[in-house]
Each structure stands twice: as C-alpha cells, then as structure tokens.
Amino acid sequence: xxxxDTFQEKLYRQMFLIRxxxxxxxxxxxxxxxxxxxxxxxxxxxxxxAIINQLTDKDIVFSNHRCHGxxxxxxxxxxxxxxxxxxxxxxxxxxxxxxxxxxxxxxxTNGIQGGIMPAATGMAFAEKIKKSGAIATVFIGDGTLGQxxxxxxxxxxxxxxxxxxxxxxxxxxxxxxxxxxxxAGSMVKRGEAFGIDSGEIDSTDAxxxxxxxxxxxxxxxxxxxPHFEVIHTYRLCHHSKSDDARPKDEVExxxxxxxxxxxxxxxxxxxxxAIESDVKKRIAEAIAWAREQPFPELQKTELx
Amino acid sequence: xxxxVKSLNRAMHELLEDPRVVxxxxxxxxxxxxxxxxxxxxxxxxxxxVITTPIAEAGFVxxxxxxxxxxxxxxxxxxFGDFLMLTADQILNHIAKYRWMYNDQxxxxxxxxxxxxxxxxxxxxxxxxxxxxxxxxPGIVILAPSPFHDPGSLLKTATLDDSRPVLxxxxxxxxSRALKNxxxxxxxxxxxxxxxxxxxxxxxSYDTFQSADVxxxxxxxxxELAVEAAEMLMIEEEIFAEVIIPSxxxxxxxxxxxASLERSQKLVVCEEASKAAGWGSExxxxxxxxxxxxxxxxxxxxxxxEFPIANTVTLEEKILPQVKxxxxxxxxx
Numbered sequence: 001x002x003x004x005d006t007f008q009e010k011l012y013r014q015m016f017l018i019r020x021x022x023x024x025x026x027x028x029x030x031x032x033x034x035x036x037x038x039x040x041x042x043x044x045x046x047x048x049x050a051i052i053n054q055l056t057d058k059d060i061v062f063s064n065h066r067c068h069g070x071x072x073x074x075x076x077x078x079x080x081x082x083x084x085x086x087x088x089x090x091x092x093x094x095x096x097x098x099x100x101x102x103x104x105x106x107x108x109t110n111g112i113q114g115g116i117m118p119a120a121t122g123m124a125f126a127e128k129i130k131k132s133g134a135i136a137t138v139f140i141g142d143g144t145l146g147q148x149x150x151x152x153x154x155x156x157x158x159x160x161x162x163x164x165x166x167x168x169x170x171x172x173x174x175x176x177x178x179x180x181x182x183x184a185g186s187m188v189k190r191g192e193a194f195g196i197d198s199g200e201i202d203s204t205d206a207x208x209x210x211x212x213x214x215x216x217x218x219x220x221x222x223x224x225x226p227h228f229e230v231i232h233t234y235r236l237c238h239h240s241k242s243d244d245a246r247p248k249d250e251v252e253x254x255x256x257x258x259x260x261x262x263x264x265x266x267x268x269x270x271x272x273x274a275i276e277s278d279v280k281k282r283i284a285e286a287i288a289w290a291r292e293q294p295f296p297e298l299q300k301t302e303l304x
Numbered sequence: 305x306x307x308x309v310k311s312l313n314r315a316m317h318e319l320l321e322d323p324r325v326v327x328x329x330x331x332x333x334x335x336x337x338x339x340x341x342x343x344x345x346x347x348x349x350x351x352x353x354v355i356t357t358p359i360a361e362a363g364f365v366x367x368x369x370x371x372x373x374x375x376x377x378x379x380x381x382x383x384f385g386d387f388l389m390l391t392a393d394q395i396l397n398h399i400a401k402y403r404w405m406y407n408d409q410x411x412x413x414x415x416x417x418x419x420x421x422x423x424x425x426x427x428x429x430x431x432x433x434x435x436x437x438x439x440x441x442p443g444i445v446i447l448a449p450s451p452f453h454d455p456g457s458l459l460k461t462a463t464l465d466d467s468r469p470v471l472x473x474x475x476x477x478x479x480s481r482a483l484k485n486x487x488x489x490x491x492x493x494x495x496x497x498x499x500x501x502x503x504x505x506x507x508x509s510y511d512t513f514q515s516a517d518v519x520x521x522x523x524x525x526x527x528e529l530a531v532e533a534a535e536m537l538m539i540e541e542e543i544f545a546e547v548i549i550p551s552x553x554x555x556x557x558x559x560x561x562x563a564s565l566e567r568s569q570k571l572v573v574c575e576e577a578s579k580a581a582g583w584g585s586e587x588x589x590x591x592x593x594x595x596x597x598x599x600x601x602x603x604x605x606x607x608x609x610e611f612p613i614a615n616t617v618t619l620e621e622k623i624l625p626q627v628k629x630x631x632x633x634x635x636x637x
Contacts, residue, residue, distance in 0.1 A: 092407075093406050093409070094407040096405050096406075097405045101401075101405045102406070103406035110398060111397075115366065115393055115397055118364070119367075119370035119373070122366065122368060122369060122370020122371040123373060125370070125371060126370065126371040129371075130374070130376075149363055149366065149393075149394075152358070152363025155363070156357065156360065156364065
C-alpha cells in the first residue's frame, strides 16, 4: 500500500495484489510448495476492495473458503497468507488452518458453506449489545444459498435487529454446478422475505461497487439492522485447482468484463506499470519470506 | 427441599446478574419458562438478555458461538437433547474447532444445556441420550450433573470460569429429584468422597472405602439407578459396591475409578444410551488397556438395547437399562 495512491490507484493496487498473489500461488502449487488445495478469487477482486475498504478497524469480516481477496484487502499481509498456505508456524494461524480457516484481528473464515452465517450474526449481535458501534460483514456465494442455516440466520438477524451485512457473491458457478442447476427462484427475494432490506448489482467495476455499497454500509451502521446484497460477478479461475469443466467460450466472454483492466485504463499507463512492479516485488519478497519460515510443532494443549 | 431444577434455576438467576451472560432457547419466556422450567422467572427479571428463539437449533447455537467469540458468556437451552443433532455441524465444524484452528487467538465460552434421557414416554425422538455422539469431538467438554453434585454450581463454573465450549447434559427424570445432601462424610448409608477439582467426581462406598466387591461407574440419570443397584447388592447378596459418579464425562477423571478398582477389581460402567460405540465402551477400553492388571473379571457394560426408544412404557422399560441390569452385571462372573 502506498500512502500517495489516489483512490483509483489504491483500488487497482489492491486488486492487482490479490490477482498476482493468486497467480503466483497457482504457479507455486504446481512446483509443490503448498499442501492440499486452494480456492482462488480471480475475477471477483472488485467486490473485496469495494466493501472492505469502507469498514472500520472495529468492524468484523467473516469470509469463506474463497477468502484470499477478502483477507488481503483486510490485512495487506500477503506474507502471512503465503506462510499459512505453506503451513508455516508464522502463517496467519500458525499453519493450523490453511487456505480456508484463518483469523486475523476481526477477520475470520471457515470452510463449511453457510455455517459461518450464524457466527457472523452472533458476532454482530454481541457488538450491538456491547454498544461498540461495530458491524459485521459476511461473504457467502450463490452455492451457499442452498444451506438452511443461512435462512435461520437471516430470520434471527431480522427479528433481533442485528447489524450484519450479508454479501452474496454470485459467481454463477458452485464448484462445477451452474447456478441455474442449484438455485430456484430469486436470490434477492430470499432476503426480502425476512423483512431485510435487499438489493443486487451486476458489476465488476470496483468504483461503481464502492459507491453502491457506501450508503448500504452506512445504513447498516445507522439503523442497526441487517442488509442483504447480491453482487452478480464471475469466477474466472477454477473452483479449487484443476477442476474446471466450464465451457471455455463462456469463461472467455466474462474475461472481457473482468475488473482489473477496467480500473487500469483509468490510470496513467506509467502509474499502472509502477504499481504492478511494486506489487510484484512485494509478492516475490513475501514468497521468499514464507519459504524461510519454520514448520510448527504440535504443542500440548488443553483440548479434550 | 432443593431439587435439581431448583438448583439450576437459581444458578441461572445468579448468572444473569453478569452482563456478559445471555440466555437463548426455545420457549424460555415467562409465563411458560421453558419446557422443563429451568428458565422460570428469568425473562421477567432479565428481559434484555433472555432471548426466545425460533425453532432453529443450528442457527441459534451458531449465533451464541459468535457472541461467545466476542466477549459474551452465552447459555443456550436445547429443549430436547435429541435436537442437539441439528446443531452437530455448528459444534463439530465451528465451536469445537475455532480456538485451536485459529491458533489460540479466540475462545468460545458457550454452554449448551440439553434436556436428555427417557423414561417419560416421549418416544423415539424425544427420549435419547445423544451425548455419546459428541464424545469424539476434540475441543469440547461434556458435563452431566446428578443429584449427587450441585448442578447449579457446576453450571456457574462452566459458564463463568471455563473458556472452553461445554455441553451440559441434564437428565429429564432428574429435574424433580431432591439433591442428595452429605453430612460428616456420609450421604445416606454411604460414605462419600469428592475429588478436589472444578468438575468433581463423587465416590460412594458402603464400607468407608476399606474394601469393595464391585465398582459401578454411572453419570447423570443413571447415577441414582446405580445407587439403587448398590443397595440391592448389599441387601440381597452382601456385595459391597462402590459407585463412582463423575460430573465431567469428557474429559473423564480416571483416578477415582482406578482407586476403586484397586479395591474391587471388578468394573461395571453404565449409561442410558445404547451401548454400541458408547461412553462405556470408551471407559472400558481405556481401563482395560491401561489397567488390565487391576481386573479379575471381564468389565461389564450396562446400557440401552440397540433400538429406537419406544413410546409405550412396556417396550421403553425393556429397551432402556434398569436397576436390575446393573445388579445382574455386578454379580456376573
């Protein structure tokens, strides 16, 4: 992050950081630097930067399996996430959680679809009772709208006036299933049915999304009520690794609308190049740092 | 006369004086005051922090967990313990995991109270003792008060002094039972010993812990049945039994069991749930592996038959373990 960035430069720098982080991640996966699997955010970067930049330090963010973009915008700590993905003791959670189970200050993720909805709701409810002024934002996807616990949470969030912002990132595919094969009816009406203010936006433009979310976040904080907002977006990468069976022409069609070039063309070419070069250097340093970190020991705990 | 339900209700009143404590559950508002009346009076006295919920066990247990991670001390009531299975994902994949998975950066001090057990004719889905399904989940504590412990004081310790998630198993039949008072080291005709720990284990002996013929281990709703069996064994067979009643079944303090086995060399473990993959299986496995030399005969396991729990009393009696089953296990060769 550069202090001298304009607003547009900042958004581009953050999005490029997420993009380049994940591109290098996928390359390094094939070299065997990582364990397990990972879920990339390529194509959805505008959502994270549009929303998380508008939250305060006290606010809570609860993310899901596809959390890199949210985490990097929240923390600006690529080295900690590389360390975690490499299973190192100095990673975000000491190598215990990996790609989809991390916690950093007021940022949390978990890997069970929809299971995070009650936790995020409860956190926002607690902050309201404590009168801290903090709100919670929870990111879910179109596939997660199949989970019953999502609706239990929406019901209680509305009944109890909980200041939680539910963001549905509809990337149109749940792993390998088209949204049309797994979701009946309307997404937005699912929020409305609980008496929750709900809306939708179809955009990959970070500035447009930012402006769209400004009054929403302000309203959640002021009215101390939930809000349900759907962003129609697209995942340009595979679900995890090497599991993409989507039609190539469809992916290519959405690639024409992807968020990074849209923001890049608003910057001077030399500025954009300087940002890219800075970020690449940071990412290279972050990878080098993570590679040097030790693996964790299994410590005795009070676990029962 | 204080009863288990009165002890719990009084503790709930005291706990809610703490502004961090919130209480969530189904039908807990006055005048109804909860299905088993542990919640009686609470919503009148603490309307802000006694919150009646929709029928959404996974949702409100998860919400309470989120509150626990942000500095509150939530207590959740599961009306019938059978419904705990609806919260299984929240407990296994969220509540039990957060602390360790997040590298000890958070704590989840939630207490989930659940009314468990049969013998009231409620049938297959309202009579079970499902806690055995949670025994294999690293990261949670399972407590089971009995009339031989002080249930209210256990609840207070679990809520305010324990930073771990706690399942608090309340046997339904036990609610109306009188607390067993002890005086001068005695409890009724038994000598009584209690371990000096936050979740105490009670040991009862007919022979001032000098000698014993059998060690009967039982928790929660089975505790009084085990004591009744011990009385029968004494009267009918002149067999001296020691009864070991833990209040924490996970983790379990094995020391009082081992101390008793050193006298008796015979082990009977009781639970109300069906025996397969049960708590008793775990206890017997552990004792047999680590203290085989203490046993002079095969350990016995008393529990329910492998059936759903029938509605009709004639079948329910056959399916659930009875005093006679404990007696027979104790005299078995």
